[in-house]
Each structure stands twice: as structure tokens, then as C-alpha cells.
Amino acid sequence: MSATHLHGPVVVIGTGLLGASIGLGLEHRGVPVFLEDTSPTNQAVAVDIGAGRPVAELDANPGVQPELVVVAAPPDVTVDVVARALERWPRAVVVDIASVKGAILAGLRERGADLTRYVGTHPMAGREKSGPVAARGELFTSMPWVVCAPPEADHDAVRLAKSLGADLGGNVIEFDAAEHDEAVALVSHLPQVMSSLLASRLQGTDLRLLALAGNGLRDTTRIAASDPGLWVQILGANAPQVVEHLYGVRDDVERLIRTLEAPAAPGARLDMAQLVSEGNAGVARIPGKHGGPPQAFAWMSILVDDRPGQIARLLTEIGEIGVNLEDLRLDHSSGRNVGMVEISVLPSKHDALVAELEERGWRVLQ
Structure with a gap:
């Protein structure tokens, strides 16, 4: 512009x-x-x-x-x-x-x-x-x-x-103002509510059970650490738009509850699969890098020793290979001195990068 x-x-x-x-x-x-x-x-x-x-x-x-x-x-x-x-x-x-x-x-x-x-x-x-x-x-x-x-x-x-x-x-x-408030209710305010609701279920949970938590739980609860005072103001000011989306979430949750109350009933498994498929379809509509059209990336996991400098060395070598990272996540294996770096790249770069990293001695899990 x-x-x-x-x-x-x-x-x-x-x-x-x-x-x-x-x-x-x-x-x-x-x-x-x-x-x-x-x-x-x-x-x-x-x-x-x-x-x-x-x-x-x-x-x-x-x-x-x-x-x-x-x-x-x-x-x-x-x-x-x-x-x-x-x-x-x-x-x-x-x-x-x-x-x-x-x-x-x-x-x-x-x-x-x-x-x-x-x-x-x-x-x-x-x-x-x-x-x-x-x-x-x-x-x-x-x-x-x-x-x-x-x-x-x-x-x-x-x-x-x-x-x-x-x-x-x-x-x-x-x-315009109305379009904006409708949009952020879905892409910003609803995610905050859902993250907070999920994280609230962890209160009082046995820490032994939480030791099994992985990136799935961390990713979906990350924004639950947001400032409560600020979000009281935001949700109060945009309540009508947020409520409309929560009505839809309520319908989906009630549908899933009915299905899981009788998981072996005719059509139950199909309904579970349909719910997950609807989530797949929604994720596919999220804009890609730099706001461009949605794009599927290829993921791989690389094991790294839990020692200073290992992640930096990995990223440096990926740069030397000439591959651009689209996303990166970190995780640690419970009870082991090893970490896991999950990276995504363009599908056309995936196989060559795997081969080159393995040639350099990295342990790659596909």
C-alpha cells in the first residue's frame, strides 16, 4: 500500500x-x-x-x-x-x-x-x-x-x-467497526475463551497426570496465561458477537456428548470422524505465511541432545543446506536428556532436507 x-x-x-x-x-x-x-x-x-x-x-x-x-x-x-x-x-x-x-x-x-x-x-x-x-x-x-x-x-x-x-x-x-468486531470475536476472542476453559480443567489435577502433557496441551492453553483484567474489558465490550459463536460451540459440544455417551451406537463412529474432519476443513482455511493463501507444509521431527548450543547448530545447518523454515516447535522427552525440534518446510524440500540432515548425523523422525 x-x-x-x-x-x-x-x-x-x-x-x-x-x-x-x-x-x-x-x-x-x-x-x-x-x-x-x-x-x-x-x-x-x-x-x-x-x-x-x-x-x-x-x-x-x-x-x-x-x-x-x-x-x-x-x-x-x-x-x-x-x-x-x-x-x-x-x-x-x-x-x-x-x-x-x-x-x-x-x-x-x-x-x-x-x-x-x-x-x-x-x-x-x-x-x-x-x-x-x-x-x-x-x-x-x-x-x-x-x-x-x-x-x-x-x-x-x-x-x-x-x-x-x-x-x-x-x-x-x-x-468497518461492525465487521471488525464480528471478525475478532471468531479469530481472537473465541480462541481466548476456549483456551481459558480448557486450562481451567487443569486446576487441582494430580501433577503426576500432568507429567504426560505434550505440545498439544501446551499449544491449546498457551494464551490462557493472558491478563484477566484486560479480557474482562474485551469480552464485555464484544459480548454479543462472542456469544453467537459460543452458541455454535455449545451445539457442537452437546452433539459430541450425546455421541460419546453411546460410542458403540450405530453412526457414533461416523459422527466422531465427521467432527474431526470438520476441524480439518476449518484449519485448512486459515491463511498461510504472511497472510497468503492456505498452504500445506511437510513436518519432520529431529532429536537433539539436551545440551547448550544444539538447537542453534541445527538451525545453522538447515540454513547452510538452503532450506527456509515455515514453522518450528520445541518439546522435551520426559525423563530423557533429549529434546525434539519439530519443523515444517515446503513439501518439495522435505525429502532432500531429511537426507541431508541424516547425512550430517542428525536423527530425523518423519
Whole structure:
């Protein structure tokens, strides 16, 4: 996407993971950034890591107005912070990066805010860690950056919102607020709920039983470690859309329960197979690398000694062979001094890579 890049100054309100990462990314491009946070500690850390300077320095020069204000506040206060920013800087475009858009737009309309200078955005990026110490300037590289402009927004306001995403390396996509909230309910909010529900079943479980856990359990519960306070806000703001998907999940679970209550009944095995096949069909629709079309990759597992430097050596040798990795997972064999590296590559590279790795002494399990 071609866009006129930001010149700044840019004000970032909220210096958590996303706000500080935005500051780092823009400062790296030479865009001057000023930071504000209700937490003096978070703001000081963000300044120390180079995400920008304190907004007080901008306030000390009233002749300079920000080009753009980025509100990176929690969803439950975003409406208040955006409304105040629109009043505080009457010539600036104001965007927010909250993960719900419809409720925020409705709240601003109710307040009579100047929507000609407001654009909702949502970078689909993050980390399991939080706070400015976890910030990375490249956090948004190749990730979707959704722009949800209200009908009232000026062309220049939309242009600046798109430029923000482009300058940070994101793939800019335009949705309206309702489309966005429907989409994230399925691809972001429902996975969080399902992961949390599964992980909650582990409470009080005998640790001896959990010793058998492998990557399947780890993969499906990874995001269950998310911040409860943040997710209360997100789920509450997008409840109608999430509930619709949960109704469908409930129907599927009740169907499976009925089947498993009589697993030898006529048609039961077919129904189990159908359920798993429906999951296969759904997985096949998930976009592939860099947002491209779905693509099947070939997997292999390589055993590595549980010693420092072994994984690094393996990855270096794969690079020397000239094969690009599409995905990588790590696991450890319980009770053994050996680890397992699972990698995926293009199917056309699979057999040659296996042969070359075995030639170099690696133990490959296909």
C-alpha cells in the first residue's frame, strides 16, 4: 500500500506493550514521539528504552501541535481518553488501538466528539509478556493493522491512520467497526475463551497426570496465561458477537456428548470422524505465511541432545543446506536428556532436507 508517511510529532497515550512498541517503531523511522501515561513508572521506562520523550516537553512548546495522537489505553477508558485528546489537540488526528471498535465509536458519537478527526485502528499483534519492558519496535511487522474509519472521518485522517500502520510495517486492512468486531470475536476472542476453559480443567489435577502433557496441551492453553483484567474489558465490550459463536460451540459440544455417551451406537463412529474432519476443513482455511493463501507444509521431527548450543547448530545447518523454515516447535522427552525440534518446510524440500540432515548425523523422525 502506498501512503504518505508520518512526519510527526506523534503523541502516544499509554506506554504498555503496544504503546511503547509503537513509540519504538516510529522513533526508529525518525518520527518524533512524545509519551504520556497515568503510570509515571511505565512512562519513565518507555522513555528510558527510547520509545519517545515525555509529553511535558511538547506541552512546553505550545506552538507545536502533534500530527497524530495514538491512544493505547485499556478498552474501558478509551472513549474518555480519545474524547479528551480530540479537545486537547484540536488540529490533530486521533486514533485508538483498542481491540473492540463498535462500542468505542458509539461512545464517541454519544459524546458528540469530532469524528472527522478520529479513526479506530487495531494492530493484530502482541506478546504473552506485557508492559514497556516487553516492547519491540518490530512487533507489528507483517501483522494485520485494521483501520476502521467512521463515515464522518476526513480523508486526511484516514490517510494518517493508514500511514501509522504502514510505517510500523503492518499490513493495512480496512474494515468497518461492525465487521471488525464480528471478525475478532471468531479469530481472537473465541480462541481466548476456549483456551481459558480448557486450562481451567487443569486446576487441582494430580501433577503426576500432568507429567504426560505434550505440545498439544501446551499449544491449546498457551494464551490462557493472558491478563484477566484486560479480557474482562474485551469480552464485555464484544459480548454479543462472542456469544453467537459460543452458541455454535455449545451445539457442537452437546452433539459430541450425546455421541460419546453411546460410542458403540450405530453412526457414533461416523459422527466422531465427521467432527474431526470438520476441524480439518476449518484449519485448512486459515491463511498461510504472511497472510497468503492456505498452504500445506511437510513436518519432520529431529532429536537433539539436551545440551547448550544444539538447537542453534541445527538451525545453522538447515540454513547452510538452503532450506527456509515455515514453522518450528520445541518439546522435551520426559525423563530423557533429549529434546525434539519439530519443523515444517515446503513439501518439495522435505525429502532432500531429511537426507541431508541424516547425512550430517542428525536423527530425523518423519
